[in-house]
Each structure stands twice: as structure tokens, then as C-alpha cells.
Amino acid sequence: MEMNIALLPGDGIGPEVIAQAVKVVKAVGQKFGHQITFKEGLVGACAIDATGDPYPDATHEICAASDAVLFGAIGDPKYDNDPKAKVRPEQGLLRMRQKLGLFANVRPTFTFPSLVHKSPLKLERVDGVDFVFFRELTGGVYFGEPRGRNEQGTKAFDTNVYSKEEVVRLARMGFEAAQKRRKLLTCVDKANVMATSRLWRETVQELAAEYPDVKVEYEFVDAVAMRLIQWPKAYDVLITENLFGDILTDEASVISGSMGLMPSASLGSKVKLFEPIHGSYPQAAGKDIANPLATVLSAAMMFEYAFDMKEEAQAISDVVNLSLAEGVVTEDIAEGGKAYKTSEVGDWLAAKIL
Amino acid sequence: MEMNIALLPGDGIGPEVIAQAVKVVKAVGQKFGHQITFKEGLVGACAIDATGDPYPDATHEICAASDAVLFGAIGDPKYDNDPKAKVRPEQGLLRMRQKLGLFANVRPTFTFPSLVHKSPLKLERVDGVDFVFFRELTGGVYFGEPRGRNEQGTKAFDTNVYSKEEVVRLARMGFEAAQKRRKLLTCVDKANVMATSRLWRETVQELAAEYPDVKVEYEFVDAVAMRLIQWPKAYDVLITENLFGDILTDEASVISGSMGLMPSASLGSKVKLFEPIHGSYPQAAGKDIANPLATVLSAAMMFEYAFDMKEEAQAISDVVNLSLAEGVVTEDIAEGGKAYKTSEVGDWLAAKIL
Ligand SMILES: CC(C)[C@H](C(=O)O)[C@@H](O)C(=O)O
Ligand SMILES: CC(C)[C@H](C(=O)O)[C@@H](O)C(=O)O
Numbered sequence: 001m002e003m004n005i006a007l008l009p010g011d012g013i014g015p016e017v018i019a020q021a022v023k024v025v026k027a028v029g030q031k032f033g034h035q036i037t038f039k040e041g042l043v044g045a046c047a048i049d050a051t052g053d054p055y056p057d058a059t060h061e062i063c064a065a066s067d068a069v070l071f072g073a074i075g076d077p078k079y080d081n082d083p084k085a086k087v088r089p090e091q092g093l094l095r096m097r098q099k100l101g102l103f104a105n106v107r108p109t110f111t112f113p114s115l116v117h118k119s120p121l122k123l124e125r126v127d128g129v130d131f132v133f134f135r136e137l138t139g140g141v142y143f144g145e146p147r148g149r150n151e152q153g154t155k156a157f158d159t160n161v162y163s164k165e166e167v168v169r170l171a172r173m174g175f176e177a178a179q180k181r182r183k184l185l186t187c188v189d190k191a192n193v194m195a196t197s198r199l200w201r202e203t204v205q206e207l208a209a210e211y212p213d214v215k216v217e218y219e220f221v222d223a224v225a226m227r228l229i230q231w232p233k234a235y236d237v238l239i240t241e242n243l244f245g246d247i248l249t250d251e252a253s254v255i256s257g258s259m260g261l262m263p264s265a266s267l268g269s270k271v272k273l274f275e276p277i278h279g280s281y282p283q284a285a286g287k288d289i290a291n292p293l294a295t296v297l298s299a300a301m302m303f304e305y306a307f308d309m310k311e312e313a314q315a316i317s318d319v320v321n322l323s324l325a326e327g328v329v330t331e332d333i334a335e336g337g338k339a340y341k342t343s344e345v346g347d348w349l350a351a352k353i354l
Numbered sequence: 355m356e357m358n359i360a361l362l363p364g365d366g367i368g369p370e371v372i373a374q375a376v377k378v379v380k381a382v383g384q385k386f387g388h389q390i391t392f393k394e395g396l397v398g399a400c401a402i403d404a405t406g407d408p409y410p411d412a413t414h415e416i417c418a419a420s421d422a423v424l425f426g427a428i429g430d431p432k433y434d435n436d437p438k439a440k441v442r443p444e445q446g447l448l449r450m451r452q453k454l455g456l457f458a459n460v461r462p463t464f465t466f467p468s469l470v471h472k473s474p475l476k477l478e479r480v481d482g483v484d485f486v487f488f489r490e491l492t493g494g495v496y497f498g499e500p501r502g503r504n505e506q507g508t509k510a511f512d513t514n515v516y517s518k519e520e521v522v523r524l525a526r527m528g529f530e531a532a533q534k535r536r537k538l539l540t541c542v543d544k545a546n547v548m549a550t551s552r553l554w555r556e557t558v559q560e561l562a563a564e565y566p567d568v569k570v571e572y573e574f575v576d577a578v579a580m581r582l583i584q585w586p587k588a589y590d591v592l593i594t595e596n597l598f599g600d601i602l603t604d605e606a607s608v609i610s611g612s613m614g615l616m617p618s619a620s621l622g623s624k625v626k627l628f629e630p631i632h633g634s635y636p637q638a639a640g641k642d643i644a645n646p647l648a649t650v651l652s653a654a655m656m657f658e659y660a661f662d663m664k665e666e667a668q669a670i671s672d673v674v675n676l677s678l679a680e681g682v683v684t685e686d687i688a689e690g691g692k693a694y695k696t697s698e699v700g701d702w703l704a705a706k707i708l
Contacts, residue, residue: 075546090546120479120583141514147549156553157515160495164508190597192429192444195501199510222604229474229583230608243544247601250576254584 003029003036003307006066006271008059010044011089012280013290013342014072020292020346021070021299024319027353028303028312039066043096044074044089044280054092060099063271068306069100070299071275077282098138101269103166104173105135106305107249107277108263109232111256114324115333119257121229129256131235132181134174135245137266139166140196142242162196162241167203173267174239175211184236186217188224188244200241221248228252253277260291260332261320263298265305272306274298288341291330293320296349319352357383357390357661360420360625362413364398365443366634367644367696368426374646374700375424375653378673381707382657382666393420397450398428398443398634408446414453417625422660423454424653425629431636452492455623457520458527459489460659461603461631462617463586465610468678469687473611475583480609485589486535487606488528489599491620493520494550496596516550516595521557527621528593529565538590540571542578542598554595575602582606607631614645614686615674617652619659626660628652642695645684647674650703673706 007022009015022038029036041059048054054074063069074089096102110130111119119126144159171187178185187204189197201218208216219227221244227234228248232255240248253259259278266273276294284290300316303309323329328348331339340348361376363369376392383390395413402408408428417423428443450456464484465473473480498513525541532539541558543551555572562570573581575598581588582602586609594602607613613632620627630648638644654670657663677683682702685693694702 088546094547120475122474122476125474142547144511149549149553154518155515156549157498157513158548158550159511159513161509161511190600192442193448193496194512195503195510196512199503222600225579225601225605226608229605244601246544246576247579247598251579251583251605254580 001034001307003034003068004066005036005038006063006069007038007040008043008063008069008071009040010072010074010280011046011076012073012282012285014044014074014280016285016288016290016342017276017292017295018070018072020342020349021295023346023350024296024316024353025070025299027350028315031315031353032309032312043071043092045076045079047092048087048089052087054087054089055095060096063096063100066271068302069271069273070295070302071273072295073276073278073280075280075282094142097266098143100271100273101138102266102273103136103138103268104170104266105137105245105249106132106265106267107135107252108132109252109256112258112261112324115256115258115261117257118333119255121232121255125230126232126255126257129232131232131252132177132237133245133249133252134170134177134237134239135249136166136170136240136242137245138242138268140242160194160196160243162199164199164203167200168207171204171207171239174237175207175214178214178237179211182236183213184215184217186219186224186235186238188219188221188238188240188248190221190244191218192220196241204239224248225251228255249277261293261297263294263301265298265301267305272302274302274306288343289331290342291332292342292346293323296320315353319349322352323349355388355661357388357422358420359390359392360417360423361392361394362397362417362423362425363394364426364428364634365400365430366427366636366639368398368428368634370639370642370644370696371630371646371649372424372426374696374703375649377700377704378650378670378707379424379653381704382669385669385707386663386666397425397446399430399433401446402441402443406441408441408443409449414450417450417454420625422656423625423627424649424656425627426649427630427632427634429634429636448496451620452497454625454627455492456620456627457490457492457622458524458620459491459599459603460486460619460621461489461606462486463606463610466612466615466678469612469615470610472687473609475586475609479584480586480611483586483610485586485606486531486591487599487603488524488531488591488593489603490520490524490594490596491599492622494596514548514550514597516553518553518557521554522561525558525561525593528591529561529568532568532591533565536590537567538569538571540573540578540589540592542573542575542592542594542602544575544598545572546574550595558593578602579605582609603631615647615651617648617655619652619655621659626656628656628660642697643685644696645686646696646700647677650674669707673703676706677703
């Protein structure tokens with residue numbers, strides 16, 4: 001099969017981890033007989049530096065013409081503490097999500113037996129955790145209008161807005177995922193305070209009738225923030241709006257002890273996007289020490305979700321597990337054993353696939 | 355001294371835990387020679403059931419005429435899963451906060467050595483945790499207008515709004531608290547996305563110059579949701595807006611293992627309010643099993659914050675510590691030892707004070 005993949009390395013450690021994923025994807029292509037072409041685009045701080053725009057049109061064209069996007073990370077501290085900056089890297093990310101129609105961010109949390117002891121939680125709380133968030137990604141307070149300041153600049157406002165269709169399409173993905181898993185769906189909202197949340201809850205209640213095999217629970221976002229730490233094993237599939245999802249998926253990402261390994265997918269239209277959940281980690285940039293496994297596993301998700309190639313996805317998961325078992329890992333998880341370089345891990349994985 | 359205290363037991367276990375705090379407060383009054391009068395008001399689901407209004411005017415008058423309010427908990431499941439309910443208990447809580455001008459919710463998180471092993475986190479992560487949130491409580495998306503639905507009901511919207519003065523007065527409390535503590539202030543926002551957050555960050559940056567002894571850090575809400583679990587000891591004082599504070603303080607409440615013991619204060623005007631952070635726990639209502647210690651410690655905070663009576667506050671903390679040391683505790687923390695009833699714990703504490 002022919003596969004056109006857009007590569008957006010982004011900022012910080014992005015280019016280094018993407019480079020390893022490319023090695024692995026190429027190896028998979030060679031082994032399984034796929035013809036894979038890559039086209040690279042700029043996004044984030046590096047795109048601002050080069051073009052003034054964090055998501056240039058040229059990049060969008062590359063993505064829109066591709067079958068799938070492999071994305072690294074964006075963000076640079078020089079933009080973070082300047083609240084008056086006119087252009088910020090994150091705007092590129094948000095525009096990209098919107099223009100590509102990526103309305104669902106899928107973030108699994110699961111444990112690797114060899115890493116679960118690194119969890120900040122006690123073993124019995126997290127061992128075997130396995131849930132997945134479906135975060136709405138192109139609506140809510142991230143895009144709602146009006147937003148800004150009054151004339152004097154002394155008052156600021158944001159608008160959170162959701163239409164019923166936006167809730168329906170995201171919730172359906174959650175219901176369908178739950179049907180293939182443990183059949184429990186948790187709708188996370190703040191329906192005791194927010195009008196948007198009441199629309200979410202009401203809409204999910206209506207849809208539930210169509211999925212009688214799925215048990216639906218409704219929980220307030222503050223309660224979920226607690227229970228994710230207390231009893232993470234209680235969850236299966238969680239659906240939520242954009243801002244709540246931002247907070248809770250990041251909270252969830254640390255509980256398994258495998259944050260450096262967690263992949264994610266953004267779905268919703270023809271073009272799907274895959275990225276590690278970790279950030280641009282500027283302190284480590286250029287040092288060849290960043291853990292590439294989350295990006296490599298994002299490539300595995302790409303084979304499964306964008307190309308329906310389960311065997312190829314499995315081949316990648318298998319070599320990742322092998323690298324963990326054999327200790328071919330970067331310093332963040334080396335634990336006294338030899339710490340391999342980012343590039344060495346990538347080479348090793350690619351070689352094992354072939 | 356004469357002290358007029360408004361009692362708002364509320365719903366669920368509220369009345370039971372408030373009754374124990376009253377015993378303790380009376381004992382303190384007797385011992386230290388204060389003349390304490392209590393007036394009780396309805397709030398929450400029980401107020402709706404009795405009057406149709408979750409925060410009746412009569413209750414507001416009792417509170418407004420008092421020196422301090424002791425509050426239990428509100429909420430009843432019968433209102434939670436009805437997104438179309440016209441009146442909800444929570445509206446009473448929100449109206450109360452706003453009408454009493456309680457713009458700052460102060461939520462400490464600390465550990466009790468005898469309970470820290472109950473934390474879901476590993477001991478080395480949480481032992482000695484000691485931070486405090488200042489959550490803005492009368493602004494943001496909780497009160498912003500417009501909010502509601504379009505005519506067809508197919509679109510919902512909420513408005514998050516903050517004025518500079520709202521940020522300033524909350525932030526000053528945080529800076530002042532930090533000066534008395536470890537001199538670290540963390541401003542929690544989402545300045546990479548939200549206009550309100552940029553106003554927060556900008557305002558805090560300006561104020562920082564007035565508090566040169568305080569180190570100020572700026573962190574995104576999603577990052578804090580992670581770091582609260584990874585390295586909770588890294589924090590001292592955190593300030594944040596209403597909705598972020600709702601989520602993060604609940605998350606924080608479970609990390610110390612002492613959730614049933616955590617008190618809180620709401621400040622901002624002449625009348626101050628004190629309440630346990632736990633909810634109305636309807637499953638336990640009427641069973642005389644709920645843990646009253648968080649409410650008793652809220653009464654301790656009342657003596658300190660509302661009446662500047664540090665000795666009285668200390669007397670309460672001391673007997674609470676004694677009850678923990680001697681195992682005079684309710685079933686949730688009894689751990690194989692004898693489980694005392696809610697009312698027995700209250701009697702014991704009051705007797706020990708005298
Ligand atoms: C960088 C930021 C705008 C972004 C978000 O809030 O969506 C990030 O936190 C994420 O979760 O991908
Ligand atoms: C009951 C609810 C409206 C309330 C809030 O969101 O403020 C509660 O969660 C709290 O934190 O006191």
C-alpha cells in the first residue's frame with residue numbers, strides 16, 4: 001500500500017523523537033511491503049521563528065494532502081511567560097486541530113509491568129490500570145467567541161460553547177469504544193454549574209438508549225480529578241469536553257508510571273494525527289537523551305487507526321516491549337542499567353523489526 | 355468575647371458533623387470564657403424541600419448578621435442527574451458565596467503522620483506535604499454572563515470573566531500567605547489558551563514587584579494537575595481561578611490520605627465561612643458513622659481566621675491529634691481498631707477540651 005505521511009517534528013525534543021519513529025515506520029514499510037513517503041512541515045515556535053506563523057499554510061497543505069500526520073511536540077519557554085505575545089506556538093496547534101477537523105483526542109492510559117513501579121501511586125492502585133479518554137478537541141473555551149479584553153484592558157473574558165452535534169459525534173466515539181472494551185462509559189462534566197455541561201449530560205443521556213450494552217456513569221469533573229488517583233482502575237472509557245480533557249488527561253498521564261511512553265491519536269476526519277502526550281521538554285532538546293517510545297507507539301497507533309493495519313501496529317508494540325525487557329532504553333527509565341541514546345533506541349527498534 | 359455563629363448544616367451527613375463541631379465549639383467557649391450563640395439556617399436540598407429556595411433570604415439574614423458561618427455540606431443525588439431541574443442545591447451555595455462576598459476559598463493540604471499511609475501515593479511522595487490553595491470563589495465561569503442555550507436548545511454557552519481587581523484581591527491574599535510560609539507562590543492558569551488566564555498572569559506579574567521576598571512560579575493548569583501527584587511537596591501557596599481551583603483542590607484533597615480531615619475557610623468580607631472539604635455523602639446520612647474531624651478542624655480555622663484566637667484554635671487541633679493518637683475515630687479511619695460513632699467522637703473531643 002502507498003502511504004503519505006506528514007511529519008511535523010515541532011519544537012524541543014520533537015525532531016529527535018520523530019526521527020526515531022521514522023526509522024521504525026520505514027522498517028515496518030520495508031518488512032510489510034508498503035511504499036511510504038514522508039513530507040515534513042514546520043509547526044510551533046520553530047515555524048514562528050522561520051515564517052512568523054505557528055501553522056503556516058504550507059504546513060497545512062502538506063497535512064491535508066497526507067493520509068496521516070506524525071507530530072512531535074511544540075512549545076518554547078520564551079513564549080510562555082509573555083502574556084502579551086501576539087503569536088504563540090500553541091495557536092498553531094489549535095489552528096491545526098481545527099483546520100484538520102481533529103475533534104477527538106484519544107488518550108489511552110495503561111501500564112507496562114516493567115515500569116509500573118515508577119508510578120507515584122501505590123502498586124495496588126495502578127497495577128493493571130487500563131482506561132482511555134476521548135477528549136473533545138475543537139470546541140469549548142479553546143475556540144469560543146467572544147474572547148479578549150474590554151477597551152481599558154481591565155476585564156478579560158472567554159466563552160465556552162458547545163453544539164449538540166459536537167457532543168454527539170464525540171460521545172458516539174466513546175460509546176463505540178466502550179462496546180469494544182469493558183462497556184463502561186463515564187461522562188465527565190460540571191453539570192451542577194455550567195450550561196455547556198448540562199447540554200453534554202442531556203445529550204449523552206439521550207444517546208445512551210442506542211447503546212443498551214454500555215453502562216453510563218455521570219461524574220463531575222472535580223470528583224473525577226479525585227477518583228483518577230484513588231481508584232483509576234474504576235474507569236474504562238471517559239468522554240469529556242476540551243478543557244476538562246486537557247486537565248484530566250494530563251493528570252491521568254502520570255499515574256501509570258509510563259508517561260514517557262504514552263501515545264495519543266487525534267481523529268475526526270480523513271486525516272488523522274498521532275503524537276506522544278509528553279511536551280517539548282526544552283531542557284533536553286538536542287541532547288539525544290529524550291525517550292522516543294511514546295512517539296514510536298504513536299506510530300503504532302497510526303498503523304492501526306489510520307490504515308487499519310493491526311499486524312504492523314502489533315509489530316511495533318512487540319519491539320517496544322522487547323526494548324523494555326532487554327533494557328534498551330533512555331536514561332529516564334534506565335534505572336542504573338545502561339542508558340541508551342535516543343538515536344540508539346531508534347536504531348535498535350528498527351533493526352529488530354527487520 | 356461574644357460570638358454569633360451561623361450554623362448551616364445542609365444535606366446528607368452535614369447535620370451530623372456540624373452537631374459535633376458545635377459540641378466542641380461550646381466546650382471551647384466554656385473553657386476560654388466566650389459567650390457563643392448559634393443560629394441555624396437552611397441551605398441546599400433541604401432548603402429547597404422546605405421553601406423552594408436553596409438559599410432562602412431568612413438564611414442569608416442569619417449569615418449576614420453573624421460573625422462567622424459554620425457550614426456542613428450540600429447536595430442530594432436526586433438533583434444530580436436531572437439536567438433540566440430548575441432549582442438545584444448548588445445554586446444556593448453559589449448564591450451564598452456571592453452574597454456574602456466570600457471571594458477566597460482557602461484549602462490547606464497537609465499530612466497527619468498517623469494517616470499518611472492511607473494516601474494513594476507512595477509515602478516518600480507525600481510525607482510532609484504542606485501546601486495551601488487560594489481558590490477564587492465568586493467569579494469566573496461560575497457567575498459569568500451570558501450563559502444558557504440558544505432558542506432551539508441545540509447550543510449551550512458559558513462565559514468566563516475576570517476583572518483585574520478580582521485577581522488582585524485574591525492574589526494579594528496568596529502573596530501574604532506565602533510571606534508567612536515558605537515564600538513560594540504558584541500562579542496556576544491556562545495563559546496559553548485563555549484570555550482570562552492571561553489577565554491573571556499579567557496581574558500577578560505586576561504584583562510580584564511588591565513582594566520581592568516571594569518567589570513566583572507560573573504553571574499551566576494541566577501541568578499542575580500532573581505535578582500535584584508527582585511532586586506535591588514542591589508546592590507552598592497556589593492561587594488560581596474558580597473552576598481550576600474546584601478541580602485542583604479536589605485532586606489535592608486525596609493525596610494526603612486525610613481527606614476526611616481537611617478543613618477549609620472562605621474569606622473576603624466581614625463574615626467568614628468554614629466548612630469541611632468533603633461532600634454530603636448521602637449514603638452515610640443518618641447512620642452516625644461520618645467522620646466529624648474535618649468539620650471540627652474547620653471550627654478551629656474559624657477561631658483563628660474569624661476571631662484571631664490562636665489559642666482556642668490550637669486547643670481544638672490538640673484534641674483532634676489526641677483522638678487520632680488514641681484511636682477515638684470513626685470507621686473510615688479505624689483500621690481494625692474500634693470504630694466510634696460520629697456522636698461519640700464529638701462527645702469525646704468536647705470532654706477532652708474541658
Ligand atoms: C499546548 C496546549 C494549547 C495544549 C492544549 O491545551 O490543548 C496541550 O496542553 C495539549 O493538551 O495538547
Ligand atoms: C457543589 C459545587 C457547585 C461546588 C463548586 O463547584 O464550587 C463544589 O464542588 C465545591 O468545590 O465547593
